[in-house]
Amino acid sequence: MPVRKVKGGYRWGNSGKLYPTQAQAARQGRAIYASGYADGGIASIKSERVRKPASSGIYGLWQESVPVEARIFLQTLLGTRGKPITEEDFTSSELAELEKIIQSRINSQIRDEKDFIKNSRMSLAHTPREKKDIEKRIDEAQARIDALKVSPAGSIGYDDYRWGGLQKTLGNFSYTTDPSTGRRVITDKYDFWNDYRAPLVEEYEAMSPIERIRQVALNAASPLGTRGHRQGQLYGIASEVGNAYIGRKGRPVRIAYDPSKAGA
Secondary structure (H helix, E strand, O other): OOEEEEOOEEEEOOOOOOEOOHHHHHHHHHHHHHOOOOOOOHHHOOOOOOOOOOOOOHHHHHHHHOOHHHHHHHHHHHOOOOOOEOHHHOOHHHHHHHHHHHHHHHHHHHHHHHHHHHHHHOOOOOOHHHHHHHHHHHHHHHHHHHHHHHOOOEEEOHHHOOOOHHHHHHOOEEEEEOOOOOOEEEEEEEOOOOOOOHHHHHHHHOOOHHHHHHHHHHHHHOOOOOOHHHOHHHOOHHHHHHHHHOOOOOEEEEEEEOOOOOOO
């Protein structure tokens, strides 16, 4: 996406910040590309609709009545394993909560950059070179702020959630934003595979179908099961079934929506 000359200066893309020089606008573009934007990638997604749960019908009742963590778990366990999890699998209120989490993260990053600029301006420069280095760091921080406002991209971790179903369902995920459309895209993989679960999943993978059923029943029947201290309270029945029958395979996640319509 090129730098454009417009009335009053230069702008990167259709909605970027207005700059007095072409070099400053180009710097913003470089910062946006560094944040994860790629021409034609996000903008090529066709779906624009955010699903609201139907007031009637089986699927509407399913979405309204069953918590998101249970819905996605059962759909993955019983449905087509390779089918992506999309915005269609979430209610409008769940998408609105996701957007609130992302916005909170973006706002936190912007505050950090503004604090960096403020502290940099208070730094003492004893030589022209030191002054130039400070100005460069300030310009780079401002470019990062501009990128966050136009095309925010980053990742969400467990600490960014309030405890709840979305945290249990998505956990860590990455997000990008198309600066020309403003559409948000969340990518992840829904599975039962991490450093802690890996040895447990591998045990199940080595078992025959009959052995797997028997082991799931044994491990789920007791708070400690046959795993001793490794099991603890983390492993309820659902967690044990997930280790045995979802494991590392899981499903890709690609949730795309318009942030301004999330929750509408």
